[in-house]
Amino acid sequence: MTKAIVLGGSRGIGKAISDSLKSIEIDVFPASKKDIDTSDLNSVKKFLDIHYETDILILNTGGPEPKLFSTITENDWKKYHNQLFLGFVTILQNIKINQGGYIFLISSSVIKEPNTKLIISSAYRAAFTEVFKVLSKEYAEKNISCVNIAPGPFNTDRTRELIDNVKEFEKTLPMKRLGEPEEIGNFVKSIVENKIKYLSGVTINFDGANSNSIF
Amino acid sequence: MTKAIVLGGSRGIGKAISDSLKSIEIDVFPASKKDIDTSDLNSVKKFLDIHYETDILILNTGGPEPKLFSTITENDWKKYHNQLFLGFVTILQNIKINQGGYIFLISSSVIKEPNTKLIISSAYRAAFTEVFKVLSKEYAEKNISCVNIAPGPFNTDRTRELIDNVKEFEKTLPMKRLGEPEEIGNFVKSIVENKIKYLSGVTINFDGANSNSIF
Amino acid sequence: MTKAIVLGGSRGIGKAISDSLKSIEIDVFPASKKDIDTSDLNSVKKFLDIHYETDILILNTGGPEPKLFSTITENDWKKYHNQLFLGFVTILQNIKINQGGYIFLISSSVIKEPNTKLIISSAYRAAFTEVFKVLSKEYAEKNISCVNIAPGPFNTDRTRELIDNVKEFEKTLPMKRLGEPEEIGNFVKSIVENKIKYLSGVTINFDGANSNSIF
């Protein structure tokens, strides 16, 4: 039976991906923060002792609180360096993805259009995007596809924390609504279900036509 | 019943999309060059007299023969300006896409990494990508999603014309093979089937990890 | 004596480049619309009969009036296809740039972040950017450098036509002002004066930190 590990699988986009993969008879382990805290490399290593191989891996984690550059401390940087970058790196250095598998990275549209308040997230998610791009070529040799999904504003607890008045915010969006986590869940499911493999090494903005840059 | 028009729908990637949409009970019109020749604006207009509305539109057309810049004639430029740009523009200015519909553009990975021999294709497909990006924001208001798929090397007649020794060429690719048209066919089908709408205004490299640029 | 041809050299950014190149003893021909109308290929060819070689070439032309997509006519597309794309292509196919020379393209920041009202300009300037990128590699063999400058909002007659209330607009810009044509003039002059050659094949946003996309 095909196995999947979904980090941050207990809520938001991660939960939607877990649910949709379960619907096609995949054996999903939806890892919550209790199972693995990517900001703590020891926690990551312990997790890897148990979960050392999989067919499908979803790299997904929340970002930091919005914070202005001048107020970000050395500890903040180091914590989120772990959470958004080094934890994922450690996983990829140690986990075995089975031949023909998939790795999906859930990053953020702020990697292409960085955001003042989300500067930590913009920085470290971009850093990991570089790593993921390089690795996609190596994984390709084992027929493993690497897809970086960069969500814009989605209907999650996180967005409701970040945005004061969601209703007003939605009016400013091209589609007049937030994205629904199920849309990403179904997207991931479809790629796996249809054995689409040639989609790899790509960053896919998933933002309801909200971004402005051409690529 | 949901209607789809697939330009270039009789061969290659267009045919694969037609076939996969048919498999989910969509009423597909796979337009061949007999039905519409996008390099001839009169042909485009005649086509639009009959096909003036649809739910799903696939903008897809072959590119020109490889030609070095110095040998491209004014007529070449004008022909492919029509075929790769103005024909599609004319369609979008005149066709009605129904609320909740989809437009898929099949462009090419040469828009991000332009190719000496495919300079005409690089230029006009990039031009149309700009138009498509701008329009994605307007279509969003009617819940119409615009997805630009930029294929790398695929297993089509076209590729066999362009590449001398396909077997050798495949060895140079990260996945050691060309993409299969069915992968794009299934990709398009899945988005429609799962009613994924928030994927819009995006250019998706579909190239088996072959490109080198980060975005 | 080093020769330069500056298209659109009688006003705005083109004039500023002409003036700054003259200040370093370059023999500048500032071509006005009387000398060459890039929207008319016959005019382009006549110009090339006289100006068939140069050391420095500045490809620079105004864009179209702002126009919404639905109102753009076939003639509009064709006119600006000539003016923003095919005229420049014809020049590069026919003019001799001397060994060690320079070609500067003055495009626009709308090629990276396309603009609804400037959709024609976004499209054809992007198309030419693709051509220019491909050619930069060929010109490199003759030590000719190709630099694409993509200006944001500058203090030109053009901007005053496009923007209703310039004073108010300026307050929305990161630098609280428009760019001054002399800044681009001096930039071009400096590269030539200092014989900087390794800057080539690049698109340089010149927009006072106004754009939002990372690259």
Add this chain to the structure above:
Amino acid sequence: MTKAIVLGGSRGIGKAISDSLKSIEIDVFPASKKDIDTSDLNSVKKFLDIHYETDILILNTGGPEPKLFSTITENDWKKYHNQLFLGFVTILQNIKINQGGYIFLISSSVIKEPNTKLIISSAYRAAFTEVFKVLSKEYAEKNISCVNIAPGPFNTDRTRELIDNVKEFEKTLPMKRLGEPEEIGNFVKSIVENKIKYLSGVTINFDGANSNSIF
């Protein structure tokens, strides 16, 4: 008198920038590794005790040895996280750039086209590029320009360490040669000398037409 601090100012591109700024009567402090080791945050803080303000700041540092992903240790990541990212962040959080000043970042072309062997450099330089982009908008309010120069292959000790046979390598480059540090030195000098301010918030590939991606 205008003051400049040039990190990594004792060799390679840093030295060339130091020398060219000195030639226009700027009071340059070319910081060597003795003065500041950006991989050691204590060293950075000590440096900032003495050098707490400047008109011009050049953020420049060497990258790590080439290393394959699987062999990079946690300590490697942390060291270069400091050297390529957190050291620069700490500087910008603490140093005062005087009104009308400049910050130049010397990054690398690997941020746009990441490199397997230089994966650490690709990641952290991209991360800092995001920070630098966000900050360029804030600095703009004080008329401080932020320019990110992304060099391709240059004629430095570093390149000679990375490349086995430089002569052979040069033949593969569009200009058949490495870039000369003086070209970047003169570029920086020219911008300062001509008080060009509107060039800001931009990443400039400086690679002799070597890159393949359109932007």
